[in-house]
């Protein structure tokens with residue numbers, strides 16, 4: 426049988442199938458449908474230092490093959506997360522990766538220091554990529570700020586650090602390099618893509634907050650492109666996120682260079698999917714003759730056109 430365990434920097438997971446922040450609540454909601462202990466890990470909803478009411482409704486709308494949301498990081502704040510959820514999460518038999526967001530570096534650092542006191546936590550995922558909030562530093566669109574927050578959090582706690590990046594920039598590669606050089610153990614690629622749903626009859630946006638973030642199958646090719654481009658540029662392990670709803674989708678992310686994946690929007694309509702994918706991955710790797718997940722990671726070959734261009738280039742320079 427192939428080995429399913431994966432190592433992402435200082436983070437070791439029993440398998441590479443995680444569930445994505447904001448799409449799995451604090452796990453309680455899912456207990457009737459999911460065997461938590463068989464997941465590679467759970468990333469609960471983003472926590473902020475203080476409670477946030479989130480954005481006005483409607484907060485979600487279905488689009489073609491996608492979901493547009495503008496939740497606005499609705500959560501009860503760090504103290505409530507610690508008091509109500511952390512202990513229960515740590516008893517679920519899988520890796521728990523807390524996802525945090527602050528308005529500035531000091532807030533990120535304070536949260537990391539508090540969460541560092543829970544030895545059972547597997548890692549911290551830094552949400553520097555939420556498209557639906559304003560009023561803080563827009564870390565994920567600025568390589569310098571990205572480096573600053575990653576290195577400050579890394580210095581402030583012992584937990585492995587995952588930087589979750591936004592696709593809403595000209596070059597994710599540039600931001601990924603900054604996070605990687607600053608010491609991120611892994612990069613989650615990607616958060617949602619900014620979009621707009623319109624009710625033209627009312628001449629109004631559908632979402633209460635106007636612009637939202639697009640997720641689901643519609644974004645998979647976009648996320649795959651980003652994973653592939655970043656994997657060419659940095660050595661830091663990548664966790665692929667975006668539109669995964671089948672084992673073939675998982676395999677596509679792995680061959681593009683992801684070492685693990687997160688299941689997001691699909692949890693809403695198929696909560697048992699992540700469990701099923703673990704079994705299917707096992708069978709698929711065996712079928713491909715792989716001894717471990719790493720045998721398949723980054724095995725995408727350049728297209729025939731790219732090879733022909735390379736050949737033409739080397740002929741021209743010969």
Ligand SMILES: Cc1cc2nc3c(=O)[nH]c(=O)nc-3n(C[C@H](O)[C@H](O)[C@H](O)COP(=O)(O)O)c2cc1C
Nearest residue numbers: 445446447471494552615616640641667668689690
């Ligand atoms: C309703 C909803 C809420 C989300 N909330 C968060 C969040 O709190 N923190 C975060 O880092 N990502 C959040 N995300 C982004 C997802 O974790 C994931 O990056 C994104 O949806 C792309 O994956 P998918 O296409 O599989 O859903 C949210 C996504 C959705 C659909």
